[in-house]
Amino acid sequence: MIVAKLIDTTLCIGCKACEVACQEWNDQEYTMGTFDGSYQTKPELEYNFWNLIKFNEVEKDGATSWLMSKYQCMHCADAGCLAACPAPGAIVPLANGTIDFVHENCIGCGYCITGCPFDVPRLSPTSKKAYKCTLCSDRTAVGLEPACIKTCPTNCLTFGERDELLRMAETRAGELKADGFADAGVYNPQGVGGTNVLYVLKHASEPEQYGLPKDPVIPWTVSLWKGPMKWMGTFMFWGTVLGAFFHFVIYGPQDPEKHGHPADKAEAPPKEPNDKS
Amino acid sequence: MTNPEAEIRIPRFDAYERVMHWMAALSFFYATLTGLALWSPKLYWMATMLGGGYHIRGSHPWVGIVFAVVMGVMARRWAKGMRLDADDRVWLTRMHKYATHDHAALPPSGRFNAGQKMLFWTQLAATLALFLSGFVLWFPEWMPRSLRLLSIAAHPLAAIGSITSILVHVYMGTAAVPHSMRAMLRGYVLPEWARFHHPKWYKTWRASNDV
Numbered sequence: 001m002i003v004a005k006l007i008d009t010t011l012c013i014g015c016k017a018c019e020v021a022c023q024e025w026n027d028q029e030y031t032m033g034t035f036d037g038s039y040q041t042k043p044e045l046e047y048n049f050w051n052l053i054k055f056n057e058v059e060k061d062g063a064t065s066w067l068m069s070k071y072q073c074m075h076c077a078d079a080g081c082l083a084a085c086p087a088p089g090a091i092v093p094l095a096n097g098t099i100d101f102v103h104e105n106c107i108g109c110g111y112c113i114t115g116c117p118f119d120v121p122r123l124s125p126t127s128k129k130a131y132k133c134t135l136c137s138d139r140t141a142v143g144l145e146p147a148c149i150k151t152c153p154t155n156c157l158t159f160g161e162r163d164e165l166l167r168m169a170e171t172r173a174g175e176l177k178a179d180g181f182a183d184a185g186v187y188n189p190q191g192v193g194g195t196n197v198l199y200v201l202k203h204a205s206e207p208e209q210y211g212l213p214k215d216p217v218i219p220w221t222v223s224l225w226k227g228p229m230k231w232m233g234t235f236m237f238w239g240t241v242l243g244a245f246f247h248f249v250i251y252g253p254q255d256p257e258k259h260g261h262p263a264d265k266a267e268a269p270p271k272e273p274n275d276k277s
Numbered sequence: 278m279t280n281p282e283a284e285i286r287i288p289r290f291d292a293y294e295r296v297m298h299w300m301a302a303l304s305f306f307y308a309t310l311t312g313l314a315l316w317s318p319k320l321y322w323m324a325t326m327l328g329g330g331y332h333i334r335g336s337h338p339w340v341g342i343v344f345a346v347v348m349g350v351m352a353r354r355w356a357k358g359m360r361l362d363a364d365d366r367v368w369l370t371r372m373h374k375y376a377t378h379d380h381a382a383l384p385p386s387g388r389f390n391a392g393q394k395m396l397f398w399t400q401l402a403a404t405l406a407l408f409l410s411g412f413v414l415w416f417p418e419w420m421p422r423s424l425r426l427l428s429i430a431a432h433p434l435a436a437i438g439s440i441t442s443i444l445v446h447v448y449m450g451t452a453a454v455p456h457s458m459r460a461m462l463r464g465y466v467l468p469e470w471a472r473f474h475h476p477k478w479y480k481t482w483r484a485s486n487d488v
């Protein structure tokens with residue numbers, strides 16, 4: 001069963017209880033940020049801060065409004081972090097759809113940061129390993145819901161079977177449309193095969209306004225590197241090794257005795273020192 | 278009979294050049310193995326062999342820096358002599374003659390033949406690309422995303438190019454051209470070798486040495 005998290009952005013009141021729950025459950029120390037004139041806790045995710053409520057200030061019809069969104073790992077079906085990671089077992093896709101990071105196996109290369117279309121993983125400056133939301137894999141493994149879901153006071157967050165949540169999300173989007181939000185819809189980007197974090201947005205055609213990328217895909221340079229380039233490298237390596245080997249088998253080494261001299265016939269060398277014959 | 282004690286030796290690479298060359302080779306070899314381990318989970322066993330992934334993630338960039346510095350030293354020493362002359366340009370168009378041992382059809386080479394010169398320039402260009410893109414990949418937290426996306430494809434691409442050309446180079450230096458290894462290990466060659474492989478170089482040597 002694939003599990004998912006549904007975020008109904010219309011119900012978020014910005015209380016940040018989920019941020020606190022995440023920090024507490026994962027036992028992360030809070031590092032002070034800078035105050036930048038926003039209600040948002042931090043400008044971005046950090047290696048020890050995996051769940052960020054974004055207070056997106058948007059001008060709409062002459063009024064400023066907050067488009068709330070919860071930012072964290074999306075647990076993509078086609079995960080760019082996983083595609084980019086060279087270390088076996090450092091990024092593990094669980095049977096329930098969670099993309100889990102196993103820090104013992106992480107080598108700290110940071111490729112997952114570049115592979116992720118949502119710019120989610122972060123390297124710790126001390127351990128030099130990559131961190132992000134684990135969808136509370138240590139809770140879901142024993143049948144508990146993730147900490148953020150558990151704590152949310154408004155039912156903005158729901159956890160459950162993905163297909164079920166997708167239906168709920170569509171229903172909710174339908175209600176919003178009926179209420180006059182013609183652009184309401186579900187955020188479940190297909191470029192990464194769909195995500196296990198789903199959103200209901202009032203302005204679904206402009207997810208950027210919520211700080212979500214419009215058409216996320218695994219970056220093409222990453223696909224090139226992990227796809228055709230691997231074939232090319234393998235081909236060039238074995239082609240050259242076999243080419244050299246068979247060149248030797250067919251032609252053998254260069255031999256001054258047999259192979260005739262270059263056009264400019266330089267004077268023959270003396271046989272022994274001071275032999276000027 | 279030629280008395281080995283009395284054989285004529287033409288100095289080819291001095292100690293500075295030999296040390297420089299083998300430092301490039303060793304650092305390149307290490308960077309290649311660790312780099313391949315960082316390339317693909319299938320080649321990760323190379324990392325296991327060399328102390329584990331976490332360790333090689335730390336060492337690969339430093340060894341890369343050593344390699345880049347040595348290549349800088351090599352460029353200072355050899356760049357001038359590696360310029361292609363008119364004969365070299367003709368040589369390149371007849372490379373197949375070289376590969377099939379039809380040496381009589383080739384224009385004479387100087388201290389380095391055109392193939393060696395091309396290897397040198399290829400390596401130098403690849404080193405520059407590897408150095409710049411490698412630096413970006415070293416510090417993903419501090420680098421803009423666009424640069425990282427470029428580097429993550431450019432670094433392995435440059436590596437494929439340089440590894441392939443080094444494979445050819447190693448074949449030439451070990452099996453295909455007998456006695457060239459002596460030049461790089463001991464520093465000298467015999468006159469017959471010089472005359473066959475590098476006639477113009479041999480002539481200059483002859484002219485300035487009374488043997």
Ligand code: HEM
Pocket residue numbers: 289298301302303305306389392393394396397400443446447450451457458459460461
């Ligand atoms: C373990 C691998 C290597 C072996 C066995 C090897 C062998 C040799 C030999 C025998 C020569 C002397 C050729 C002559 O006398 O004309 C030579 C020259 C040279 N080597 Fe290497 N080499 C190796 C790796 C490298 C690497 C990694 C680089 C640079 C990235 C390099 C760059 C050069 C250059 C530029 C020259 C002078 C031009 C030439 O001979 O092509 N070599 N090498």
Ligand code: SF4
Pocket residue numbers: 072073074075076079080081082099115116117118119120121132
């Ligand atoms: S959002 Fe990023 S880190 Fe999370 S699964 Fe997708 S690619 Fe990986």
Ligand code: SF4
Pocket residue numbers: 081084085086087090091101105106107108109110111112113121129130
């Ligand atoms: S930093 Fe860790 S998890 Fe990320 S790609 Fe590298 S080894 Fe994989």
